[in-house]
Amino acid sequence: MPTRHLSKDYPWVSSPPIISAPMSGFAGPALAHAVYKADGLGFLGGVPDMAALRTALEDVTGLVTGTRTPASGHTLPIGLGALLFAQKLEEVVALIAEFRPVAVWLFAAHESPDFALWTAEIRKVSANTKIWVQIGSVRGAVHLAQSCKPDVLVLQGADAGGHGGEKGAGIISLIPETLHALQRLELLDNISIVAAGGIADGSGVAAALTLGADGIVMGTRFLAAEETSVHPLYRAAILETEDGGQTTVRAKLFDELAGPNIWPKDFDGRALVAQSYKDHIEGISIAEIRKSHAEAKQTSHLGFDQENRRAAIWAGTGVGLVRERAPAAEIVTEIREAAKVTLRKALTNLE
Amino acid sequence: MPTRHLSKDYPWVSSPPIISAPMSGFAGPALAHAVYKADGLGFLGGVPDMAALRTALEDVTGLVTGTRTPASGHTLPIGLGALLFAQKLEEVVALIAEFRPVAVWLFAAHESPDFALWTAEIRKVSANTKIWVQIGSVRGAVHLAQSCKPDVLVLQGADAGGHGGEKGAGIISLIPETLHALQRLELLDNISIVAAGGIADGSGVAAALTLGADGIVMGTRFLAAEETSVHPLYRAAILETEDGGQTTVRAKLFDELAGPNIWPKDFDGRALVAQSYKDHIEGISIAEIRKSHAEAKQTSHLGFDQENRRAAIWAGTGVGLVRERAPAAEIVTEIREAAKVTLRKALTNLE
Structure with a gap:
């Protein structure tokens, strides 16, 4: 379980890194900013409407910097989701060049080679934008590690809410098998592993860490956040x-x-x-x-x-672990602390 | 995460408790005995053929004690699986009264009240036989905790091989939500939680422990054991x-x-x-x-x-984590040690 570069790339993020999923239509500027302020990593959801996406990027830039126009040389400490099948590469790349989000999370391509294409184009326009790619199989993870050399692989287990692969395992077996496959091919040194799917409390975060994840994504749990755009x-x-x-x-x-x-x-x-x-x-x-x-x-x-x-x-x-509406910062802080307590207890019980 | 009574009821079992699943047709005397000798808890699979089941119980008694006939007052340090829909209660109870296995694992009833009926009848004939009940839902776990008061609830996630509920979550959310529900109803003090489903290596065991399990069941991984009855x-x-x-x-x-x-x-x-x-x-x-x-x-x-x-x-x-044939004792020992190493590493990485 090498300590890879999540803490280097996102220096404000506390350990364990808690990440809010780029839920399309739900994860807007208020949620991404609140997670950022709580020393987590917040993502804007990818949406096909480019005017709406521009507004979201302006809004979150405003929340972070006080002004909605990105300054020259600025990197936005917020991630951006991208829905490859539903968006145009050149339009998204133009926004990335302008707003320079710290990460772009690529998801749901019609064809697998699209991931490498998007990765290359994004890296051309924004060197500080790290590439995250989401996948739910061992074979897919190995293929993407080889073809894209992403900075982060988001391994999504079958327990996840919203969209994902039709077939899949829970993270209990997906993460260890993927880590083993990547290690065997010496692909793991430059790729961080982030876990998603079924994690909604501190014990789930602790479990994902023991499975070998470097960071943890939650979606469903953030539907309870006050800042989330949800009816x-x-x-x-x-x-x-x-x-x-x-x-x-x-x-x-x-x-x-x-x-x-x-x-x-x-x-x-x-x-x-x-x-x-x-x-x-x-x-x-x-x-x-x-x-x-x-x-x-x-x-x-x-x-x-x-x-x-x-x-x-x-x-x-x-979803059964999501019981009350709360500020996103409270969710992030509570779960981060609970994860540490849980890990310590599990070890104490053993020794 | 209270330390409940697994270590009291099975004093030879090392921590974390590793349990071989009662795989019907696969888990015979050699596997159960090998797991026992490696300081784990081995189960015989339940089979509808009572003559075959008697032979298995005699064989494993012979392996453990040196003689195939149980001595008076003796408790067999081996568990027995029971398939409620396929076996006759009175026939199984007669074997339990005679061989006194340390645990009976009840599974797959046509009707939920059968679990309480079997529990009561088994307890009448063998006070030292602990009752394990397998379930894959929060509601089912609460119901069984109330109706059976089992000694152990086996929470089976959807990643499990072989039979289980058609619908289900992975243990990443099943275990924390079930623990919360049982705690709220003050049902947890006398029930141990054992995790099953998708666990096949040390990191999976460590993850299950952080989720709050007191012990860990593996099935698929033991299909690789030399002692398992598998073609x-x-x-x-x-x-x-x-x-x-x-x-x-x-x-x-x-x-x-x-x-x-x-x-x-x-x-x-x-x-x-x-x-x-x-x-x-x-x-x-x-x-x-x-x-x-x-x-x-x-x-x-x-x-x-x-x-x-x-x-x-x-x-x-x-299954992708199961890569080589090995003696069961080696599997138990390797995974138990790897789980400890993994937990320590996860905590070190955090702090």
Whole structure:
């Protein structure tokens, strides 16, 4: 478990590094900034709308520096998510050149070579922007390590909420096997490993560290943060839900609700089990499911209420550990400290 | 993370407690005894054939004590698996009364109240036989804690190989949420928590301990043990397979290959992705899949070969961490020591 370069690249980040996921549509300037201020690493979610993305970058620059226009030579201590299948490389690269985020997190390409292409173009325009690449398989991690030489591999386990590979293991086996494969090929010296998927409390963070992760990503847990752009009914559903392995499910159906699925073919997403999903399992047609979904979106509940839950509410299996709304800084600090306490206790119990 | 009573009930077991799963058909006297001799806790797999089960109990009694007949007042320092849906309570209880295994691991009841019934009957005949109950959900764990008051809850994550609940989370969220729920109801003081699912190396053991487990079960890893009753081609398939999240899958299909599925309704199993499964996904009828399966079983490869893999080869997502055949004692010792080293390193890296 070498100490790699997360602490060098993000010197304000306290150990263990806590990272807020670039949840598209949810992770905006307020969340990214609050995580940054709590000595974590905050990401803006990638969105296809470039005007909205520019505004988000201006806003977070303003929160960090006091002025919305990036100064020359400035590096923004905030990460940026990129959805490769849904964004144009040249448009994103232009924003990166201008705003110089400290990291760009590449996710969900239609074709694997796109990762290397984006990596190369981003590095050309912003040397201080570290490249993060998200993947959920051992083979994929090895391939990306060889083809992109990213600074960070985000290993996403099957417990993760939102989008990821249709097939996958939990981090309990994904991380150790990937580390072993990378080590054998001598690919690990310059790549940090960040864990995602099912981590929602201090013990999960501690577990990910023992598995060999250098940093930890949480998404679902940050849906409870005050600074996250999430509808109150959506957040309420997250806070109410227990027993995440039973009450969430991975399915492509959630990407079909509002129209044809635009995600790359091997992707699906984990969300709360909804009436839409139950209908799908019972063989109800997608046309009818879409109609009911559209109707529910017109109500005051937007399809988020438990009685007629028709909308996708993305959540990982850790959703049952997410119990109350809180400032992001409190979440970061509490979990970081709990992770240390947990590790010490586990060792004390052993010795 | 209270230190509960695993070390009191099984005083020969070294910390952290390493447990070999009661893999039906695989975990016989030689494996259980070898794990016991390595200061772990070995289980015999539960089988419906009572004559075979009696022989296994006699054999392991012979290995432990030197004589196949249990002495009066004797407790056998070996656990016994019980498959509730496939065995008769009175027959199993009679064997428990005679052989007095130190633990009985209850699994897979058709109806949840069966667990409490079996617990009560076993406790009547053998006070030193501790009751272990396996479950894969928070709600199920709370229910069983209340209805059975077991000595041990085995929390099985979705990464596990072989049988388990169709729906489920990995242990990364299952264990912390279950611990929280049990603590809130003050149910945890007399119940130890044992983790299963995806753990196949020292870092997985260390992670499970930080999540709050008192002991760790491995199944897939012990398929590599010399003492396990496993066909060489089956073991070879396990040793060759990498990237367990991509190359294993949970499906009911594996229980349909040899005839109608006899498992309780909410169960399926994780196995290597086989041609049978691919056929199933492509819509080939179960009759045809069964025919191909039966034909493959008649060949010298028994359907285990990679070219025409038709048989179920049960394996968890940790299969890629299982790389070489070894004596069980070596597996237990190596993983136990690696877990300690890993925990210490994780803490050193933090502080």
